Amino acid sequence: MATGEVALGKPAGAAAESLAASQPSTTKKVVNDFSIQVATVNGSGSQSANSVLLKSIFSMGIPVSGKNLFPSNIAGLPTWYTIRASKHGYVARKKEIDVLVAMNPETGREDMLSLPAGSAAIYDQSLNLKQYRQDVTSYPVPFDQLTAAVCPEAKLRKLVKNMVYVGVVAQLIGIDLQSAETSVRRQFARKPKAADLNWNAVKAGYEYAAQSLVKADPFFLEPMQATEGKIIIDGNSAAALGAMFAGVTVVTWYPITPSSSVVENLIGYLRKYRVDQDGKATFAVVQAEDELAAVGMVLGAGWAGARSMTATSGPGISLMAEFVGLGYYAELPGVIFDIQRVGPSTGMPTRTMQGDLLSVAYLSHGDTKHVFLLPASVEECYQFAIEAFDLAEQLQTPVFVLSDLDLGMNNWMSKPFEYPTKPINRGKVLTKEDLDRLGGFARYKDVDGDAIPYRTLPGTDHPRAAYFTRGSGHNEKGLYTERADEYQEVMERLARKFDTARGMVPAPELVQNGKSKVGLIAFGSSDFAVRESRDQLKKEHGLETDYLRLRAFPFSREVLEFVAAHDRIYVIEQNRDAQMLSLLKLDLPVKELSKLRSVRYFGGMPLDARTVTDGLVLQEGI
Amino acid sequence: MATTLEAPKTPAPKTNRLGLQAVDYRGAKTTLCAGCGHNAISERIIDAMYEMGVKPERVLKLSGIGCSSKSPTYFLGRAHGFNSVHGRMPSVATGALLANSSMLGIGVSGDGDTASIGLGQFAHLMRRNLPLIYIIEDNGVYGLTKGQFSATADVGSKLKTGVINELPAINTCAMAVDLGATFVGRSFSGDKKQLLSMLKAAIAHNGTVMLDVISPCVTFNDHEGSTKSYKYVQEHEDSIGEVGFVPFFDDISVDYDPGTTYDVQMHDGSHLKLRKLHEGYDPTNRIGAVKALMEAEERGEILTGVFYIDAKRPSFIDSLNLAPEPLATLPQDRVRPPRRVLDEIMQAHL
Structure with missing residues (x-):
């Protein structure tokens, strides 16, 4: 029988053996504050299982976030999904993994070796990952056996196996069965047969863990009341919703990761909610031959009076350069969503970055400059989409919305979006x-x-x-x-x-006490990590910081005031060359420039608080 | 119309069915070379719009970059115009016509603009069958950059500098037929009658009209050895059929012999009458159209006329099933769903 081989000094069950001498014997229960990482193979169908895990935790009232770290591949390459439960409401990626579910034989060893001491690992027993780490609680599980027992159809087993780990995890960390069942039933709402099959698999995993594994790690979930009334949605769906409520009429696109789901979701919404009773559409969607055509159509449509948009990523932005210059000079409205990914060139298409700031700000030859908005949450993806259409028509110019893969393709908690209060503003049009x-x-x-x-x-x-x-x-x-x-x-x-x-773009968001000498400037998806980092800096180093979150370019006057009011300004961003810092330098008076410092991360993973804190502490010398 | 109290000293000016004069269809003075074929094409566009009684305010005129693309300034001054970027007029036209599908779109391009830098957008425009009159003012050379070969220059054609073209010409008409355009023809800027009939039929058509109009460049490509000179075209033109056109508002029943003339009823009720000069030629047969074009190329002849027409295939606008009013000016309550829709979507994400 498999046992939970514990990293705790005090075994929780008779069958558990203590193997981690390094662990203090007083390790406390860690409740609602840890991360789970599921390592699988791309194309193995783990998406539904991970979504069930995420939504089960959410329905227990615990703040949670999920991130899909996937390869640019259809099937076969390794992929990871991380879930973070945080009673504090931190939703940035947590650098350290606390509970690993190792389903990919190829990366099992490396996944195991990367764990911090005191963490836990659930894995297929054939992988025997225990051999690599004595300071990690190991839970070997006979996944294939358990799956075969609940899934007679051999070809479905690869998919169903994922639900077995959901059951094992649920039992070990304390996801209540009712939450899990609700999530499974919702996930397969349109396929009752599949719902039953998957639910049986969850139960099989759950029962196995209850009978054969002994809980020996410190990670537990306990119900809270912190997610009531909240929604879970990805940034690209949110942007699509914003576009629909902004009254978009012409949508063009050329598929490119990670932006495709903006338009795919939008098509779904438009077909459902923007077709007249006689079946006639109040919108047109065109899949263009390339990004040049996509943006050409946007500008042609904007010229003729439509609310037009396209969605793309870095390589598409490069291709759109010539047309965007025309849009600037001929003063044509249009909205361009840039869901940023890692560049240059093809780069790492499924990794995240804030790397298009400089190229978008001055896209095209000659003297050009462009307005861009910087959403930092799914709610702002929605709001700024609406805002962008009004601004494009009011200013008669292309307006960009710079989101990124992390914001766009991952699921985030949010309060429900508000219905627009302002009427649509079509700008200065003579009748x-x-x-x-x-x-x-x-x-x-x-x-x-x-x-x-x-x-x-x-x-x-x-x-x-x-x-x-x-x-x-x-x-x-x-x-x-x-x-x-x-x-x-x-x-x-x-x-x-x-x-x-x-004076028309969204003003920055300011968090300041008026006393701190250190100011942080960040934007977009970095916001989650920066907010958590500010707490770390205060708690661990006694450093109080003020914070300005940029929400648009060009910068409004609050930015200069914020810089002027502080001794040191750290500009935190996800690119190599400190692109936002460069834009600030071009805009600020010379006497302020020596205050500017940079904290950068450009590895392609969603930014985590520890990286920000470490980078800042090093420069502060504290 | 302005009225005066004094009796007119001259007879009332000639007007069309809208009461507009030909002058209402004119544009700015041309800045192209004297004798440029493009100017003759602008004149025919003015004539066609006037004779068909198209209101200038109902027209979108678009172009790319090049000598040809300057010409929309020189006709229909009362129509909104858009001189876009090189080779990319099709996408701008697509967006504009989606925004307002009630407009009549006319796009003017050149052979460089279409067959080199713009070949991709050209192909996809043809494929979509967007209702647009797409005119190639085809002279085989780049004018504004002073006389380099374009991709429609024929093999063996000679530049003024003596350089011989060794690459085959792109046959834009055969391509257009292959790719799905529903009205494909070729004319010559010097053939007033044929070009005017074709333009009028183009106005009546619902779908992409692709007209390749050979339009000699008097400055860089009208010399001995050129295959796009006035002289060469006049000597080598081979008409596939005389083009006649009877607009829907002319209540004339024209007798014709079905043995010698093809009658095509257009979308708006007008009739295109194609007199068969080539025996057995059927302008509704795509394969025959491409074959005739290729055979003429082999013979070294410039085939003109309407090669292919399909007056029935739904246009891109039809296939999108758009609301009948222009999308551009739909009121807020048609484009912003009510609050309950947002509530419903939020509920689904709880």
């Missing part, structure tokens, strides 16, 4: 009646002093409505020009328009 009154208009003239001109939509029934849109030199009437003064007039207004944008 036939306006033209009757005005007699005509100049497309690129600054009438209101905010550097934002007026436009007309094609089809406006007035002989003076038309103007010519071009990427070649043009004057304020839109006429072709090669005259220096006329060209400069338009370009200078575009620069002023960018300044107008500073």
Whole structure:
């Protein structure tokens, strides 16, 4: 019989043997504050099992997050899923693994060796991983036997086996069976047969663990009340929802990881909620031949008055460069979601990074600069999607939403999204009646002093409505020009328009006490790790920090005020070259620049708090 | 229309069925070379729009980059125009027509813009059958960069500098037929009658119209040894069938002999009448169209006329099943689902 070979000084069961002399005998129960990592093979169907685990913990009221660390591959390469339960509500990746479920023979040894002392490992008994670590609690499980007993159909066993580990984990860490069953039934809501099969597998694992394993690790879950009324959703679905409620009408795309699910989810929502009673669609979706065509369609549609968007990632951004310059210069609205992944070039397509900041900020040749928004949660993926469509039309320019793989493809807890309170803002569009009154208009003239001109939509029934849109030199009437003064007039207004944008984009979020000398600046998915790191810095080093979370480019004046009010500013970001720091340097007065320091991580894993804390402590010399 | 109290001294100007004069269809003064074929094409576009009674405000005119792509400025000044980036007009046109499918789209491209840098977008445009009149102003050379060969230059054609083209020409018409365009033809900027009939039929068509119009470049490709010169085209043109057109608003029943003339009823009720010059040629047969084009190429002849037409295949807009009103101007209550939809979705994620 298999036993739980414990890392605790005091065996929890008679059959357990203590093998970890290094462990203190007083190891306490660790409740609702640990991580689980499931190591499997890509294509083995572990996604449902991991989702059941995540949602079971969530339905116990415990704050939880899940991250899929997957390869760029259809089947066969190693993949990991990490789940973090945190009573404190920390949802960033935890660097250390506490409970390992090793299902992949190929990586079993390495997975085992990477564990910290005192952790626990569940594995197929044939792998005999115990041999590699004496300071880890080992739980060997005869997965194939257990699976065969509940799944007569041999070809389904590969999938069902995953549910067996769900049962084993549930019993060992204390997921209540009711939560688990609810999650399984919801996961397979449309397939009752599959639900029964999978539920039997969970039970088999659970019963095996109850009868044959002796709990000897310190990790336990206990019900809380912290997730009531919360939702679980991924950032790409959230962005898709935002786009739908923003009233998107033309959607174009070229599939690319990790952005594809933005449009795939959006198509699902649009087909369900944006078809008239007579079956007619109030939207058009086009899968384009490449990203150049995708963004060309977005700009053509925006020009003709649609709310248009595309979603892409780094390589697509590079391809869109020429068109985005046209969008900037000809002043065409459009929304581009960039779900960032690791570059340069093809890079690591299934790993996360904040590496497109500089290329997006100044995308295209000549003098160009672009507005981008930086969501840091699924809720902001939703809100900023709505915001981006309003800004694109108000500013008449392409607007980017810079999310990333971690935010976009992983599941996050959130409070439910709020229905938009503001009406859709279509910006400065002149109608036939306006033209009757005005007699005509100049497309690129600054009438209101905010550097934002007026436009007309094609089809406006007035002989003076038309103007010519071009990427070649043009004057304020839109006429072709090669005259220096006329060209400069338009370009200078575009620069002023960018300044107008500073006051229109989402302002930064500030957390400060007014006393701290150290300020942190971060953005996007780094926010989760930075918030946790601030607690670590305070608790472990007595260092109080203020925090400014950037939410958009161009920077609003709060950024300068924050930098000016602190002695040292740490800019925390997920790329090699400190791209956000560079953007800040270009924007801040020279006297502030010496304050700026950098904490960077660019390994492609979601950022964790320990990495931030370590990087900062080193530079602070504390 | 403006009225005056004084009696008109001259007879009332000629107007079309909308009461508009030809001058209402004009654009800015051309900046292309005198004698450039492209200017003649702009003139025919003006004539066709005027004669068909298309309201200029209902037209989208689009182009890429190059001499040809400058020309939308020179016709229909009362229509919104868009001079986009090199070879990528199809995508801009696609977006614009999705945003407002009630508009008539006309795209002007060149042989460099279409057959080299823009070949990918060209192919996918044809494939989608977007309702767009796509005109290639085809002169076989790059003009604005001063006379390099384009990909439609024929094998053996000679540049002014004496350089001989050794690569086969891309046959844009055969490609368009193969890829799914539903109206494919070739004309010559010097053939007023044929080009005008084809443009009028193009306006009546619901789907992608691909017209390759040979349009000699008087500056860089009109010399001895060129296969895209006025002289060469006049000497080597072979019409596959005379093109006649009877618009839906002309209540004329024209007699024709089905043995000698093909009659195609267009989407809007107009009739395209193709007089058979090549024995047994069937303009609704894709295979025959491609075969005729390739055979003419082998013979060293420039085949003109309407090669292929399918007036029935649904357009890209039809297949998307769009609401009849322009997407661009749908009111908020049509595009922002109500609060209960968000509540329902949130409930599903609890």
